[in-house]
Amino acid sequence: MKITKQKRNNIIFLIVIALFFIPQARQPIQVFLQKGFALISPSIETDKNQKKLVDYNWKLKDESGTVFNFEAHKGKVVLINFWATWCPPCIAEMPSMQKLYNDYKDKVDFVFITTDYYSEINPFLKKNNYTFKVVRPQEAYPEFFNIISIPRTFLIDKEGNIIIDKNGAANWNSDLVRDTIDHLLN
Template identity: 30%
Template sequence: MNPKTKKIIGNVVFALLIALLIWPTSRSYFHQLLMKIGFFKPKLEAPQQVAKPLSAGIEKAVSFVNQLGEEVPVSDLKGKVVFINFWATWCGPCRAEMPSINVLYDKFKDNPKVVFLIVEIEGDKEKAAAFVKNEKLTLPISYPNSDIPREWLSESIPSTVILDKDGNLATRHEGMADYSTPDVATFIQNLINK
């Protein structure tokens, strides 16, 4: 192969790689690949501050609406481990981690001691439903019905919190993560067993 042909092939391959990184769908696949090879593990440890339940007034005020239009007050979930993921349809890392959350959800969906709230923060029901359908996910999508405490969602998405059965913040992770790992399932199971 002559040097000119090698240069042309090299430029074409480089252009394809750049195009793949720019194209949103391929970015999700790239993120998912990085998660599968061990990058983006969720932090599964209690927050630095002493974990304590939200004050009664705040806790009663926090609620979500599920995909059936039913209100889900967090105060009604006492006695259950609650996995809450905050995301938006336009967020690439959010979309990339959804299949891993779906794997975790499938492990616990029949366990009455665990609740999953996959909260699309913009309330865009049509886009959220289309995304779930296109990706063949079985996740139950919810939407905010009140202000979200800053302890749960500060400034970045995706963000995930797991509450223990007493409503304490057991862990919080900002950014994309692979929730399909055995460590996450064990963490939730340990919370159930307490």
């Protein structure tokens, strides 16, 4: 019996749909699909749309239990990423975040924030060879950030202006992001 192209396409479609109902297959498929979105660079906020972060008073906690105030980042170029280990778009954009971090970690303050527990964070970081430091909020997110979904990433200049405000996966290792950071550092 010969299978027509239409039947073959229908079979493939049904297999893909069925995989969404198998819990172990769902996340890898979603991550794969999100990697397509993560190829796009985030856009730069226009001057008239830029918001300014005025309140840096926010407590965060690292793995060792040290609490520090976000105020320590005031006057610096900061990239803040709100993410989670279970989030397919977050997982999709992390390789580009790591590449950017590798090149700018001594020039830009990277703040990776999650509400996940370190028992989930550490295996995730190790499995993927991510070397950036992750912190957890010690108190509720400041209303200013308005985190409705993740990933949510902000690039903030030395004066507190939000240059990039991106909801969803993006390519953070793009020429646009690198050129923007280089400009902010000069």
